[in-house]
Amino acid sequence: MDDEIRFVVYDKAGAFRRTVVPRLSTAEIPANSTPWAELTLDDDHDALPALTADGARCAYWFRGIEWFRGRVSATPGNGPVGSVTARVEGDFRKLTEWQGWPKPTASITAQDVDYARYTGSSEDVFKAALAANFARLGVPWTVAASLGRGSAARAEFRFHPLAEKTIPALDADDLIVTIGYAPNPVVDVRASALVPGLLSDLTGALEDYDWTRNAPSATRVVVGGAGEGAARELYQQIDTAREADWGDIIETFKDSRMADAGADFSIDAAEALAEGAPTVGVSMQLQESAKFRLGTTFLPGDRVRVKVGPLDLIERITLARVEDSPDQGVVVTPHLGSIEDSPDAQLGAQVAGLARGLRDAGRR
Template structure:
């Protein structure tokens, strides 16, 4: 396998221009997260003309496979006799940039219903929403048929970004979005996350230093408020009696589902809220590559690994960072983790949640 980051440059129409490798570069990959990459070129590099063109795109190849493709969105540079840095954002970004309309098949002045609601397995909801809006946009993106994988969920669109409403359920079901490129088309599909064989402990040499956190439940019963007002409003309650017995605790919560369709099963909203409020056992660690744990051979981003360290024994998804520098050569760093102690990260997550709430409110 080729242990270097290789960049293939295309123009805005998808026509191949040239490729290069052996430069300072980075690549960051995680399941159902927009991939990003960077590369640095001298300002007299022969590839610079293709890189600086409006709409230029790059595919990133590593260990024999294309790992992401996307727009070279930023190109800051210095001079004279300086360098240009290309910042690549993967095409998964389109799921945040394209919206789901209430009536995808109609013009903007003929949106005759408040919401477009999709119900079913998370894979089917994801693919149906994408297919209808790809057709509306007239883009060369094709959705592979659904195999009906995932738990039952519901997504309601009123000019929301597609990713806002469909990716969370998909990720919870360990289904990873894939993009393949064939004859000018982008083929969107999902794959189940694979679990790396074995259990990794400190003795295996795979986990490095780690931190962990154990948190109790924040909800054991959820009341869901559906359509109607006052005494006419519909209510259902969803309980996790096993969790209540295990912790000898009752914690009630409320979910507003008044904007659902008249015949919608609003227990889905309660089950999702219970999942969010379930006990958490967080683990964050950097992993070391070994012969039995190697990117592109035994795992890729979004796959799962079981780690047993301290009091934690759990399965978590893997993300990976690849860096290539003249000083250190190529370094592959796998990560697992869901503990966010960094203030900036916590603030960013809070802002993202507020933004999703604002989008819901602003589109009603």
């Protein structure tokens, strides 16, 4: 298969400008987060006027597939006889920058409801929230019809980033966001595929990996809904199987005060118990093989069976890194899994959780 990497440059209105085949480039293509790429050119390259124009956009192509398209966000360079590096950020970033308004159909002075609330499957919630706010923004983005995939979900928006309230539920259901162009963005989701076979059989011996196994951090949850003090709605859910398996009781609390009175709090409870479930994880970087090839046998977000140490589990391919240099040619490195038991990772997760909590509090 053709391993050529090319960048297609557009202006801010989406009009084609030119195609560039760089001698040096790097890209990371993750699942359910923003992809990026960098290409390095001589500082007198004739593509620079198009790449450095205000609002310039670029598509990243590899193996005949357009993996993503987005803005040229930075173009640092050096001289006098030097180079320029153009960084491209995929359009997934807009899902973290665009917000869900309480009343998307009204002006900012007519936001007369507390929250926009969406219920249904995780796919339903994701697509309904996006469609409502794409219409509000007046952007030429469309959302594919929902197939109702995923588990029961609910999301409340009060100027929250769209991705913040919807992507975790998609991740939990192994649904992967896709953005296609026809020629304007079309957002859809696909089900994560299970790559046939055992990873070691697909890639050869696994020489360098880390794995971890952690006990649960919650076995039962109390959900606090609408109201204050003694008048607040409360709901409890207990994972009796987890308590029996581990011989332990671990309580947690889930703040769901944004929900309507009488809402189905089993959704919130299930989310809290999932966050507190026992974890088994493996982290490794892999090389491609004929049986394990980006764009042919797997996509970022697909899953593969792994047996390492005492573990036998299904793990997600979290991203693929594609590097192209004159010395090594094209090298594709899939990344598998993520271990979250280091102090830095735990601190990062705690800070992210606090930030979400502050956003919730600040928007009430």
